[in-house]
Each structure stands twice: as structure tokens, then as C-alpha cells.
Amino acid sequence: MNKLLPVLLIILAAALIAAATIHSSSLVPATTPEGAVRALLNQVKARDAVGAYQYVATASNTAPDDFKRDVFGQESNLRTYSSLQLFDTKVLREDDQEASVRANLEWASAVGAVRDTRDLKVVREDNSWKVIWPVQSRPKVPPQVIPVNYLRWDIVTRGLDDDWGAQNVDAPRVRIISMNPVEKDGDFILLGEIENEDTVPGFVSVAATLIGKDGQVIAQEESFDKISHVLLPKEISPFRIDFPNVSRDRIKSVHMQPNAMLVPASADPVMGVMHQALNKDARGHSVLKGELMNQSGQTVNIPHVLATFYDSAGKVIWVSDGYVDQSLAPMTPVAFSIGVRDDLASQIHSYRVTVNQYTRDRVQ
Amino acid sequence: MIGRIGIRPNFWLFPVSLIVILGLASVSPAGLPGAHVAAARPPVQLSSFDIASAVPRPVEETTALSVQRDYAHAWQSLISALESNRADLLNEDFTGGARQQWAEAISLQQRNRLSRRIEDHGHHVRVTFYSPDGSAMEATDTADFDIQYYEGTRILFSEHVRTRYLVLLTPGENSWKLRILQEVPAS
Amino acid sequence: MFPLRRSLILGIVCATVLTCAAQVRVPATVQAGSGTTVQASGSGSTMLYLFGPGGALKREVQRGNIEISGQELKVAGRYTVIVDGDSASFFVTAAPLQKIAFVAHPSRVPAAASRAVQGSAFLFDGFQNLVLTPIPVTFRLAVEGDNGEERRTSSRDGVAWVQLNSGRRSGPAHFVVTSGAIQVRRIVQQVAADPCSIRMSALRAPDGNILVETAPVQDCSGNAVPDGTIVTFTSVDAAGRSAVDARIKRGIARAELPASRSATLSVAAGVVLGNEIHWGGGQ
Numbered sequence: 001m002n003k004l005l006p007v008l009l010i011i012l013a014a015a016l017i018a019a020a021t022i023h024s025s026s027l028v029p030a031t032t033p034e035g036a037v038r039a040l041l042n043q044v045k046a047r048d049a050v051g052a053y054q055y056v057a058t059a060s061n062t063a064p065d066d067f068k069r070d071v072f073g074q075e076s077n078l079r080t081y082s083s084l085q086l087f088d089t090k091v092l093r094e095d096d097q098e099a100s101v102r103a104n105l106e107w108a109s110a111v112g113a114v115r116d117t118r119d120l121k122v123v124r125e126d127n128s129w130k131v132i133w134p135v136q137s138r139p140k141v142p143p144q145v146i147p148v149n150y151l152r153w154d155i156v157t158r159g160l161d162d163d164w165g166a167q168n169v170d171a172p173r174v175r176i177i178s179m180n181p182v183e184k185d186g187d188f189i190l191l192g193e194i195e196n197e198d199t200v201p202g203f204v205s206v207a208a209t210l211i212g213k214d215g216q217v218i219a220q221e222e223s224f225d226k227i228s229h230v231l232l233p234k235e236i237s238p239f240r241i242d243f244p245n246v247s248r249d250r251i252k253s254v255h256m257q258p259n260a261m262l263v264p265a266s267a268d269p270v271m272g273v274m275h276q277a278l279n280k281d282a283r284g285h286s287v288l289k290g291e292l293m294n295q296s297g298q299t300v301n302i303p304h305v306l307a308t309f310y311d312s313a314g315k316v317i318w319v320s321d322g323y324v325d326q327s328l329a330p331m332t333p334v335a336f337s338i339g340v341r342d343d344l345a346s347q348i349h350s351y352r353v354t355v356n357q358y359t360r361d362r363v364q
Numbered sequence: 365m366i367g368r369i370g371i372r373p374n375f376w377l378f379p380v381s382l383i384v385i386l387g388l389a390s391v392s393p394a395g396l397p398g399a400h401v402a403a404a405r406p407p408v409q410l411s412s413f414d415i416a417s418a419v420p421r422p423v424e425e426t427t428a429l430s431v432q433r434d435y436a437h438a439w440q441s442l443i444s445a446l447e448s449n450r451a452d453l454l455n456e457d458f459t460g461g462a463r464q465q466w467a468e469a470i471s472l473q474q475r476n477r478l479s480r481r482i483e484d485h486g487h488h489v490r491v492t493f494y495s496p497d498g499s500a501m502e503a504t505d506t507a508d509f510d511i512q513y514y515e516g517t518r519i520l521f522s523e524h525v526r527t528r529y530l531v532l533l534t535p536g537e538n539s540w541k542l543r544i545l546q547e548v549p550a551s
Numbered sequence: 552m553f554p555l556r557r558s559l560i561l562g563i564v565c566a567t568v569l570t571c572a573a574q575v576r577v578p579a580t581v582q583a584g585s586g587t588t589v590q591a592s593g594s595g596s597t598m599l600y601l602f603g604p605g606g607a608l609k610r611e612v613q614r615g616n617i618e619i620s621g622q623e624l625k626v627a628g629r630y631t632v633i634v635d636g637d638s639a640s641f642f643v644t645a646a647p648l649q650k651i652a653f654v655a656h657p658s659r660v661p662a663a664a665s666r667a668v669q670g671s672a673f674l675f676d677g678f679q680n681l682v683l684t685p686i687p688v689t690f691r692l693a694v695e696g697d698n699g700e701e702r703r704t705s706s707r708d709g710v711a712w713v714q715l716n717s718g719r720r721s722g723p724a725h726f727v728v729t730s731g732a733i734q735v736r737r738i739v740q741q742v743a744a745d746p747c748s749i750r751m752s753a754l755r756a757p758d759g760n761i762l763v764e765t766a767p768v769q770d771c772s773g774n775a776v777p778d779g780t781i782v783t784f785t786s787v788d789a790a791g792r793s794a795v796d797a798r799i800k801r802g803i804a805r806a807e808l809p810a811s812r813s814a815t816l817s818v819a820a821g822v823v824l825g826n827e828i829h830w831g832g833g834q
């Protein structure tokens with residue numbers, strides 16, 4: 001008995017290790033189209049690329065590496081800093097050989113929750129259901145030298161020592177050129193645009209203070225990421241400041257405070273926003289779609305798109321934003337889509353899209 | 365004899381300690397420069413603050429309120445600093461030349477076991493200049509003081525003065541700071 | 552009450568013992584950094600105390616003429632001398648002008664702006680005291696090669712100030728304040744104001760895209776709008792709206808918009824709109 005126990009324990013341990021090792025290669029085949037999608041997404045949620053790929057249909061014509069890059073990110077794009085948090089699925093259509101399943105995905109990312117809806121085609125392959133997961137192949141940028149000779153602003157300021165009256169450089173002059181308070185779903189929202197009127201770049205933000213009817217401060221908020229913070233000379237950015245659960249009739253006045261700091265900056269990258277158009281998405285909601293074109297030579301890792309919507313009188317009626325989870329390779333168009341309030345779609349007369357960018361290994 | 369190691373309270377020591385402490389307290393200032401200061405001072409009052417003659421830029425109401433608050437606080441700090449010989453009390457409200465000069469005065473007071481006790485009877489401040497860019501404000505201040513000059517705890521001399529100051533204030537990060545506090549002959 | 556009683560007692564005592572009493576006499580004013588003499592009546596040694604804004608002195612002295620060095624009287628203000636319980640006060644006034652603290656604002660200003668350049672000069676002696684006597688001060692603002700603008704004034708309570716118009720030419724303007732032999736210079740960058748008009752032209756690129764380019768962008772005084780300024784080119788066609796925020800480079804902004812058979816092209820910098828081009832169709 002004394003010898004038998006250790007032997008049994010060793011066998012048990014070996015069995016457990018084997019089970020743990022082979023679990024990803026022996027996943028349960030999906031018996032329903034929805035089951036296939038759910039199984040794939042569960043593996044994505046568990047960050048198991050190999051396991052998830054087992055539910056990808058051969059007909060997708062997607063290589064494992066492409067699938068992995070598509071789901072888990074590449075080139076430090078936003079997907080790299082995201083993980084699938086929640087999903088729900090709904091069968092849209094189904095027959096013996098083929099089905100269509102809608103998956104609503106919510107990714108937890110470095111910039112907050114990112115929601116995505118995918119209508120996935122599911123097919124029967126080898127007696128189980130598998131998901132068609134097409135990955136758009138990205139054109140490879142041919143090796144080349146792209147000369148970039150845009151301006152760069154560096155700043156020399158006076159020292160910290162108390163040299164009063166010494167020469168210094170002023171902060172850039174910025175101006176709020178429009179402001180429109182709106183109320184939506186019980187929230188009070190300030191929309192508008194700010195312009196850098198100066199000849200130097202600035203790091204800008206807009207703060208707002210709501211004063212109640214009793215003269216007391218109700219709330220203070222900042223534009224946070226609903227603004228382009230770095231504005232080059234004569235650049236205009238929209239801003240949106242949300243005050244959750246503040247009713248408009250409580251407010252007597254609003255104090256707006258545009259802030260600007262002089263910062264070193266570079267005039268590149270230049271980004272084109274092409275083929276912008278208002279459309280409907282798969283669920284019938286209004287979206288603004290288009291393509292981003294990075295016209296410089298360096299990959300932009302995380303693009304952030306800001307859209308300003310105007311009514312026929314030119315008044316800003318909404319500002320929305322969205323992060324694009326793909327990076328922008330030089331001269332390669334990447335599609336974007338931003339949600340638009342359905343109740344405002346009919347009032348939108350024009351719109352303007354600007355792009356914020358984060359580029360790794362780059363200070364400004 | 366090897367005794368046990370332990371702590372045995374000496375109860376008779378408590379009343380003795382108490383007597384010593386009370387005794388020290390009763391003769392408190394002896395040999396302790398600036399120790400006569402222990403009493404809390406009433407806040408410095410600005411009897412008037414006139415911004416009507418400020419040029420070239422009018423002083424905004426909110427600015428005037430901040431300056432009044434900060435200027436009164438600066439005097440409070442200076443009076444405490446001169447009395448207790450603590451130059452660090454100037455750091456919050458003074459900057460540039462004024463901080464340097466008064467800190468030096470306090471350092472010399474401390475070295476010579478001297479101090480000054482100032483009883484403040486109010487200030488009449490009139491802003492004469494507010495720079496167009498808002499970066500400096502000049503004012504005159506007519507103030508009434510009772511000043512007692514000390515060596516240790518011994519009063520050397522007491523006087524009542526009505527005096528006039530020329531004041532230059534500049535905005536710091538969170539408050540206006542005294543950059544120049546120059547006493548001038550009454551014109 | 553207490554000092555009065557003390558002086559009385561001291562007076563009675565000193566009426567009998569001549570050497571202990573001292574009447575202190577001082578000059579009314581002393582220039583900062585200059586020494587002075589305090590006269591204390593009587594003879595023998597005693598202790599002198601001096602309290603001022605920049606120091607506090609205690610020294611054993613011989614009654615009679617007591618020297619106080621300039622080093623001890625650097626800071627302007629009222630000084631109180633105490634000898635044997637008697638006291639006298641004198642004022643230290645600022646020495647001649649040695650330094651000007653010149654606060655110039657702004658560091659950048661649009662060309663041809665009215666009263667947009669402001670300068671405040673604070674006049675100090677060599678000991679950080681404000682020089683309070685009125686002194687003539689001259690302010691001058693000019694871009695090199697330009698006449699610029701000059702204003703003469705006089706200081707009051709140690710301050711002189713000026714508000715000047717910026718010049719019509721862009722470039723670094725020298726903003727100089729002069730008083731006596733002291734001169735302080737600041738640089739005010741005169742920059743182009745808003746673009747006066749933006750003219751754009753368009754042509755087809757070899758790949759079919761639309762190349763848009765502005766004429767040199769200038770303000771209404773003819774100054775080139777600085778490089779790096781954003782110029783937005785927009786194309787609206789059946790496929791939607793395309794926009795590129797181009798940067799002015801060497802006075803000109805250019806961009807490439809997507810190919811289109813028929814589009815409306817427009818250009819803007821900030822809130823200033825340029826011309827519009829109808830591309831395709833009749834073009």
C-alpha cells in the first residue's frame with residue numbers, strides 16, 4: 001500500500017496534465033450555428049487563438065495568423081489593448097447547411113468599452129457548424145522612403161528660477177467659436193467647437209461649470225476625450241461635455257473655460273477622411289461611414305475619429321466619436337464607422353470629421 | 365545583589381514633573397526668543413480697499429476679492445514670522461525681493477535674539493496700477509501699528525506708527541504674492 | 552502705558568547718572584547702500600539696536616558718533632535705532648536706477664492690431680528697491696528695418712507702462728524700454744493675422760485623384776500665413792464627403808482628394824472660407 005499510493009498519485013497527476021494540455025485541441029464540435037459562434041467567441045474571450053480558430057470554417061480562406069491578428073490585434077492597434085468582455089448572439093436565418101448569426105460584441109479596451117456588431121455566416125463542415133470569418137487582407141505597403149518635411153515646433157521656456165519680468169512665451173490663443181447646450185436622456189450636454197487662433201500649436205481642453213438657480217455650483221466637467229487635444233494653428237476641434245443626470249431646468253448659467261498650453265508638436269501625420277457618408281448599419285441605426293487615409297510615412301497605431309454634425313443653420317447639434325481598432329499603415333485606406341443619433345439623422349445637414357491619433361514611439 | 369529587571373513606576377515623579385512643567389510654563393519666555401508670541405493673533409483687517417483709481421486696467425471684482433484676501437494673509441504671515449522668527453512662514457505669501465529681504469531680517473533677528481511684535485490696527489489700501497496683462501498690481505497701503513521691539517523677552521522699545529507702504533503684488537499659482545513691500549515716507 | 556512709565560523711570564535715573572542716558576539723532580533719509588552716522592549723546596559704551604526691513608542689528612558701541620555701514624542699509628524702508636531706551640527712525644530710500652524688470656505682453660501678436668502690445672517697466676536700484684522718484688522712460692517697438700513706434704513717458708511710483716499698436720509687417724519685433732543708461736529688450740513675434748482670402752486651384756493627378764493647391768496664403772497686410780497652419784480641403788460628390796486637413800508648407804497648402812467624376816471642392820482655414828471649384832461635368 002505504501003508503494004501503491006505514490007504510483008497512483010503520479011498517474012493522476014499525469015492524467016490531469018494531459019487533460020490540461022490537450023483541452024484546446026479537442027474542443028467539442030458545435031452542433032448548432034449559434035453554438036459555433038458562441039464557442040468561437042468564448043475561445044476569443046479566453047484569449048485562446050488556437051481554440052477559437054478550430055471553429056473557423058475552411059471556407060473562410062483565413063490563415064491562422066491572419067485570424068489571430070484580426071482578433072487579438074497587431075502593430076499596437078487598439079485591438080492589442082482590448083479583450084472581449086461580453087457578447088450576445090441571435091440567429092437571423094438558418095437552414096440545414098448554412099445560417100446567419102448576429103453577434104453583438106463588447107470589447108474592454110484601453111479607451112473604454114468598444115461595441116461591434118457582426119453578422120456572421122455559419123456553415124456545416126465535417127459534421128459540425130463552423131463560422132466563416134473572413135479577414136480583409138491589408139495591402140502591404142511596398143518598401144519605400146517617404147520624405148516627411150513638415151514643421152515641428154519645439155519650445156524653449158524660461159527656467160523655473162524666479163526671474164520675474166524675464167521674457168517668456170505665451171500660451172496659444174484659443175476661442176470657443178460655437179456652443180450649444182442640449183438635453184438627452186436626462187443628461188445635460190454641452191456641444192461646440194474650439195479654434196486655435198494662434199500661430200503655434202496648443203494642447204487644449206474645455207471645462208464647464210454649471211451654476212444652479214441658487215448660485216451654487218452644480219457640477220464641473222471637462223471635455224475629456226470628446227475633443228482633439230492637440231490643435232495646430234487655425235485647427236478647429238469639436239468638443240462635447242456630458243453632465244450625467246443633470247436636468248436643464250436646474251441650471252441658471254454655464255461657465256465655459258477653454259484652456260490652452262503651449263506644447264511641442266509636429267505637423268504630421270496628415271490624415272485624409274475620405275468618402276464620408278451617412279448610412280444605416282446592419283441593425284438599421286444611422287452611422288457615419290468613411291475611410292481614413294494616413295498620408296504620411298509612419299503607422300498610426302490608434303486612430304480616434306470625431307464627428308461634428310450641423311443643422312441647416314450651421315449649428316452644432318451633435319458630436320460623436322469612435323476609436324478605430326485597426327492601425328493606419330501609410331497610404332492605406334481603413335474604414336471607420338461612427339454612430340449617429342437616430343433621432344437627429346433627419347436634422348443633420350452637414351458634418352465634419354477630424355482624426356486624433358496615437359502613434360507609438362513618438363512623443364508628439 | 366542581582367535584582368529583577370523590570371519597570372517599577374515611581375509615582376512620586378508625576379507631581380514633580382507637573383510642577384516642573386508648570387514652572388517652565390510660567391516663566392515661558394525666559395531665554396526663548398520669540399516665545400512671548402504664543403498668543404494667537406487676530407486676523408489682519410483691511411479697513412478699506414480702493415480699486416477706483418487703478419490704471420491702465422480696471423481691477424475685476426473677483427480679482428479685487430482675491431487680492432484683498434491674499435494681501436491680508438501676507439501681513440498676517442509677516443507679523444507671525446517677525447514675532448516667532450520663522451522665515452518659513454513667508455513662503456506662502458511672499459516672493460522675489462520681499463521674501464528675500466524679510467527672510468534676511470528674520471535671520472538676523474534670530475541670530476541676535478531679537479524680535480518684533482506688531483499689533484496691526486488696520487490698512488487703507490489703494491490700488492494705483494494694474495498692468496494691462498494682469499501680471500502685476502501696485503498699491504499704496506497706509507497702516508497703523510503698535511510695534512514692540514524685543515531682545516529675548518525684554519522689551520527694548522515700543523512705538524505707535526502710522527506708516528505708508530508701496531506694495532507690488534504678482535499672481536502666483538493659486539494666490540497673489542507680495543513681491544515688493546517698501547515702506548516710504550508719508551508724503 | 553508701559554513704555555511711558557519706563558521712559559519716565561529712565562529719565563529720572565539718567566538725570567543723576569549722566570552716562571547712561573542717550574539722546575539719539577539720525578538723518579531723515581539715507582540712500583540705500585550708503586552708510587550713515589547715528590549720534591548718541593553721552594559717553595561710554597552701550598548697546599545699539601537697529602531694526603529695519605532688511606535686518607536687525609545688535610552691537611556694542613561707544614556713545615557719540617556711531618557708524619552704520621551701507622551693507623546694513625540696503626533695503627529701502629523705515630529703520631528704528633534704539634540706544635539706551637531712546638529711539639529714532641529714518642528712511643532708507645532707493646539708490647539710483649540700476650535694473651528694469653520689463654514685463655512685455657504678448658509674446659506673439661497679429662500684425663496691425665490696435666493697442667495689442669503692452670509693456671510694464673518696474674524700475675529698481677541695485678538692491679531690489681523700487682525707485683520712486685519720477686524718471687523718464689522710453690518704449691520702442693519695431694521690426695528690423697521699420698520705423699516702428701516710440702512712446703516717451705515718466706515713471707510713477709517705480710512703474711511706467713505703455714500700450715502700442717503692432718506693426719504691419721510680420722517678424723520678430725524688438726520691444727525696448729530705455730531709461731537713462733539702462734536698456735532692456737524683449738522680442739514680440741509679430742505674426743500674420745487671419746488669412747485675407749484663400750484661392751485654390753485643382754488638377755487631375757496621374758492616378759486620377761484630384762490635386763488641390765492654394766495660392767500663397769496671406770493676411771490682409773500681405774504677410775505670409777505661417778507654415779503649419781491648417782487648411783482644410785473638402786470634396787463633396789456622390790460617394791460622400793472627403794476632407795484633408797493639410798498644413799501650409801512654404802506658404803502653400805496642397806492635398807490629394809479622391810478621384811471623382813463630379814465634385815464640389817472647397818477650402819477653408821479656421822473660420823475663413825476660400826473659393827469653391829466645381830470639378831468634372833463642365834470642367
